[in-house]
Amino acid sequence: MLQAENLHYGYQPGQPVLRGVSLDMAANSIVYLLGHNGSGKTTLLEVLSGVRQPQQGSVRLNGADLFRLPAAQRARRVGLVPQTHAPVFAYTVHDVVMMGRTPHLRLLATPDRHDRVIVDEALALVGLEDFRHRPYTELSGGEQQLVLIARGIAQQTDVLLLDEPTAHLDPRNQQMVLETVAQLAAVRVAFVISSHNPTSALLYADQVVVLKAGQVLASGTPGEVLTEEMLSRSYDMPVEVLYNERQVARAVVPRRVNGSDSKANGTGFSA
Amino acid sequence: MHRTNRRLLAWDRPRQQAALYWLILLLPLPLAIYALGLGRYAIPPQDVVRALYDYLVTSREAAFEPDVVYNVVTRIRLPRIAAALLIGGNLAVTGTAFQGIFRNPLVDSNILGVTSGAGFGAALMLLLTGNPLHVQVAAFGFGLLAVLTAYTISRLYASAPLLVLTLVGILVGSFFGSLTSLLKYIADPLDTLPAITYWLLGSLADVTRGDVPLLAVLSLAGMLFLWAVRWRLNVLSLGDSEALALGLNPTRLKLLIIVFSTLMTAVAVSVSGVIGWVGLVIPHAARTLVGPDHRRLIPATIMLGASFLLAIDTLARTLWSSEPPLGVFTGIVGVPLLLVILRVNKTGWR
Numbered sequence: 001m002l003q004a005e006n007l008h009y010g011y012q013p014g015q016p017v018l019r020g021v022s023l024d025m026a027a028n029s030i031v032y033l034l035g036h037n038g039s040g041k042t043t044l045l046e047v048l049s050g051v052r053q054p055q056q057g058s059v060r061l062n063g064a065d066l067f068r069l070p071a072a073q074r075a076r077r078v079g080l081v082p083q084t085h086a087p088v089f090a091y092t093v094h095d096v097v098m099m100g101r102t103p104h105l106r107l108l109a110t111p112d113r114h115d116r117v118i119v120d121e122a123l124a125l126v127g128l129e130d131f132r133h134r135p136y137t138e139l140s141g142g143e144q145q146l147v148l149i150a151r152g153i154a155q156q157t158d159v160l161l162l163d164e165p166t167a168h169l170d171p172r173n174q175q176m177v178l179e180t181v182a183q184l185a186a187v188r189v190a191f192v193i194s195s196h197n198p199t200s201a202l203l204y205a206d207q208v209v210v211l212k213a214g215q216v217l218a219s220g221t222p223g224e225v226l227t228e229e230m231l232s233r234s235y236d237m238p239v240e241v242l243y244n245e246r247q248v249a250r251a252v253v254p255r256r257v258n259g260s261d262s263k264a265n266g267t268g269f270s271a
Numbered sequence: 272m273h274r275t276n277r278r279l280l281a282w283d284r285p286r287q288q289a290a291l292y293w294l295i296l297l298l299p300l301p302l303a304i305y306a307l308g309l310g311r312y313a314i315p316p317q318d319v320v321r322a323l324y325d326y327l328v329t330s331r332e333a334a335f336e337p338d339v340v341y342n343v344v345t346r347i348r349l350p351r352i353a354a355a356l357l358i359g360g361n362l363a364v365t366g367t368a369f370q371g372i373f374r375n376p377l378v379d380s381n382i383l384g385v386t387s388g389a390g391f392g393a394a395l396m397l398l399l400t401g402n403p404l405h406v407q408v409a410a411f412g413f414g415l416l417a418v419l420t421a422y423t424i425s426r427l428y429a430s431a432p433l434l435v436l437t438l439v440g441i442l443v444g445s446f447f448g449s450l451t452s453l454l455k456y457i458a459d460p461l462d463t464l465p466a467i468t469y470w471l472l473g474s475l476a477d478v479t480r481g482d483v484p485l486l487a488v489l490s491l492a493g494m495l496f497l498w499a500v501r502w503r504l505n506v507l508s509l510g511d512s513e514a515l516a517l518g519l520n521p522t523r524l525k526l527l528i529i530v531f532s533t534l535m536t537a538v539a540v541s542v543s544g545v546i547g548w549v550g551l552v553i554p555h556a557a558r559t560l561v562g563p564d565h566r567r568l569i570p571a572t573i574m575l576g577a578s579f580l581l582a583i584d585t586l587a588r589t590l591w592s593s594e595p596p597l598g599v600f601t602g603i604v605g606v607p608l609l610l611v612i613l614r615v616n617k618t619g620w621r
Binding site: 052075089090102133 | 515518
């Protein structure tokens with residue numbers, strides 16, 4: 001459905017951020033994008049969203065070249081939920097989410113009742129119904145992130161790109177967002193999620209892509225990619241994958257560099 | 272919830288909020304009727320309304336009737352009051368639009384140098400010919416020229432066009448400011464210099480009926496355009512990359528907004544001279560009263576700006592026999608007003 005081929009992008013000449021990234025994702029799937037800081041995840045999401053034109057390579061959505069589509073048409077198909085967002089003016093939560101309806105509005109029109117229903121649904125999906133009249137600027141970082149996710153949902157695209165959507169969320173809200181993502185993926189939307197949390201990739205991803213220094217280090221199912229060897233190479237640090245009693249990978253955790261074990265050694269006292 | 276009291280005006284009570292919004296929208300009408308009656312020849316409001324009715328509906332001018340009330344209202348006071356309303360609305364709404372697209376609550380439509388260019392054009396003609404029509408045309412032309420220059424220069428730099436445009440706009444503005452100072456330096460201190468100084472401080476005392484049509488057409492067209500893109504202004508104020516992701520073409524839309532706003536500001540300045548503060552203070556006041564959503568903010572700033580400038584001009588016209596310049600007045604009233612607004616309500620922006 002969404003196919004990116006041989007993407008190259010650099011903010012400055014001679015300093016490439018993406019170096020030949022290709023990606024092929026199926027409809028209704030959840031793709032996790034992992035990689036160290038500065039590996040090019042955010043840049044790749046921006047290129048995939050059509051906001052940033054690559055210097056080389058192409059992005060196709062159901063065969064159509066994303067960079068040839070008119071902006072509004074493109075934004076009806078692909079949405080980007082940024083990680084950070086600094087609004088100057090104190091719009092209400094409802095207004096911020098309503099801005100997701102922009103690509104669906106006719107020229108010079110403003111949102112109508114139909115749009116308001118969609119916005120209310122999106123707010124309910126992320127549990128923010130009671131926040132609709134609050135100024136966005138007065139929310140906590142995690143709540144702001146939920147608002148932006150609701151805006152992405154209200155945009156009703158075929159593909160939604162989430163840039164570290166759970167970075168500022170508590171565990172319960174992380175789960176709520178990812179369960180919502182899974183529900184929507186089952187029905188109509190495909191997701192690309194950049195993340196620093198390989199464990200949630202184990203739980204939710206259909207496909208995992210690991211970036212390193214602007215190139216695809218590995219791509220495949222979680223079982224193929226989320227191995228100790230691959231993740232240790234990706235992050236340049238020792239990583240351990242924990243398995244449950246049925247020998248299914250359940251968590252990815254860091255290891256101490258000196259090899260020592262957990263400090264919780266059962267007694268509460270160090271031996 | 273202890274902060275609730277401070278925001279009573281802003282969001283917490285939708286019904287009061289709506290009432291306040293409509294009050295602001297309707298405010299210019301009673302103010303204008305009242306102002307039309309004020310002056311050395313006082314006219315009661317009902318006679319003002321009757322004269323206006325005759326003027327707009329029955330068109331009595333053909334009837335040749337020597338009616339003092341009718342003449343004072345429609346020929347002497349109406350042009351000036353219409354100009355005050357249009358110019359006040361213009362400066363306020365372009366300030367709002369610029370604050371939105373530049374994502375900066377501290378700018379107004381002068382940021383790209385239109386007022387400075389206009390000031391230079393006016394000073395030049397006051398020095399060369401002194402003909403009011405020349406002054407007006409030159410003010411309008413040089414106002415546009417300043418922004419066009421800033422835009423053309425900024426196109427030479429490919430990266431971050433809006434940032435460069437702002438910077439170049441400020442530079443072009445100070446360049447024209449310096450040229451104006453030069454003209455003031457060589458102007459005749461007894462005759463031309465006071466005229467230039469007075470023009471640069473703004474006044475509506477010399478507005479004639481002939482000034483109103485062009486002012487009205489450009490102002491109303493611009494207001495209509497900014498009202499039409501009111502929702503898009505919300506999205507633009509999120510920044511370019513988010514606007515793009517939400518399906519807008521921010522570069523093209525901002526350019527259109529700059530073109531309309533510059534025409535509006537240039538025509539306003541060419542009629543009234545330089546009137547500061549309206550474009551900065553009124554958007555803040557309006558944001559405090561109706562919130563930052565441009566769907567309400569655009570109409571509210573137009574009407575609030577119109578009311579504000581009309582009130583200031585009426586004060587200037589009626590309190591003193593020798594009229595103090597408006598630019599002085601808007602600052603003297605505007606600064607304390609802005610301080611009060613910021614004290615009462617801190618949530619409109621940030």
